[in-house]
Amino acid sequence: MFGNKRYSLGKLIRESRDYHTGWQQAWPDPTPKKHYDVVIIGGGGHGLGTAYYLAKEHGITNVAVIEKGWLGGGNTGRNTTIIRSNYLQPESIALYDHSVKLFETLSEELNYNIMFSSRSVLHLAHTMHDLHEVGRRGHSIWANGVDSELLSPAQVKAKVPTINLNTRFPIMGGLLQRRAGNARHDAVAWGYARAAAELGVDIIQQCAVTGFTVTNNKISAIETTKGNISAGRVGAVVAGHAGVVAGMAGLRLPLESFPLQAFVSEPLKPILDCVVMSGTVHVYASQSDKGELVIGAGSDHYVSYAQRGSFNLVEEIVHPMVELFPFVSRLRMLRQWAGIVDVTIDRSPILSKTPVDNFYVNCGWGTGGFKATPGSANVFAASLAGDDMHPFAKPFSLERFATGAYVDEGAASGVAH
């Protein structure tokens, strides 16, 4: 794969010598064909990854990814990049840990540095109830073969010296996953795009899907701003816009779309070498390689597609941050933004066939799907390539909303991330 386009130290040295004149475009900009075996709607990490695994693992290369804006311009490029697999239910642990394992080797696999850093993630407990929750979850995770450790307040302080234990709700302990961490979000999208294009996938940007023609309960044409396209199978991987795109096929989904915002501060010297999250005072933070603090918290409580986030939440995010890390009180924020997250009632995703025969959905990742990017893409590709959904995807089908077999992750994703 990649031939002389391969990135390496040798290539970097040669390019430095040649004044960087030899770098090639990372992926082409094709005009859409009339027909594809599979069309993926949505050029975020999950969609691009799906296309990559279809080509790489299933030999299906007549594939297009259709993106209305630019690659990673949705939640993939807007998230706070926390990666972890410490969820409560075995179904979730299987899917999220599959993802963390793929993240560990993704830079090599894609020949693209996604800057995965297993710097560990620490969940704080501030009440007896929190201690019970992290205790129960910690043991469940451990019993499912994934690393998790319970920390005492002294151990929390040793791990994060800048933290204030004596907050309004004093810190009583913590749950630590050492294999967890973060990665560079755009690089995940770009790495998958480049590797997928190399295998023959068409990546079509600035092309919005505007409607479907449904005949005999199958999508016979995908209407786009660059003309009609037909496809054997269609996968919608559009996050916050899942309901809008499903609506074009005459379907409703069991989710709602809310804005979720984040901030980055001015750069600081290294002061925080792991990710800290608190569901109770509701904030989470990590420090980027550039030194900025990356801060996030809760989502807005009403449906919205305006990618701003409401003003009163800004204060709600700043309060607990200053409580936990008093030194940030005079820190300036450089940027604020929001993404539109697709939230289900059990805070678990939807990976499913739909009542329309060749239409599949991968959505409902809500506030926490960046960590799942490689795993979700990998099992969704297998599901689109085969007759049946991948075993890891099966518990996440639409059927659970009728049968009641929810995969409840309310507590594990209690803080929005």
Added chain:
Amino acid sequence: MLHLTCPHCGDRELSEFACRGEAHVVRPQPDCTEEEWGEYLFYRDNPKGFLREQWIHAAGCGAWFYAIRNSATDIAVTSYLPTEPKPDFPDATHVASSSHPYTATVSLGE
């Protein structure tokens, strides 16, 4: 949307209100199927555009009421009480060209 109109108290800051989800969702009969029950509990229109919602003036008079809002721009259009008839959605061009102070950012909502 920094403000919302309570039918009793008038124009108030958004932080006084709590949103209670899509309005006019009709509960099915007790002998409905599991699919119909799941649909009632969890499936929502979730539209990008005008929608009707239930709000409560939580830090005010406590009234429950309905509001019409554009979810693509966050501009609230009108509020009404459950006892009042449903007002129609305005046509989109009317809202986009109104002199609302936040119309300048409309295009940001994609």
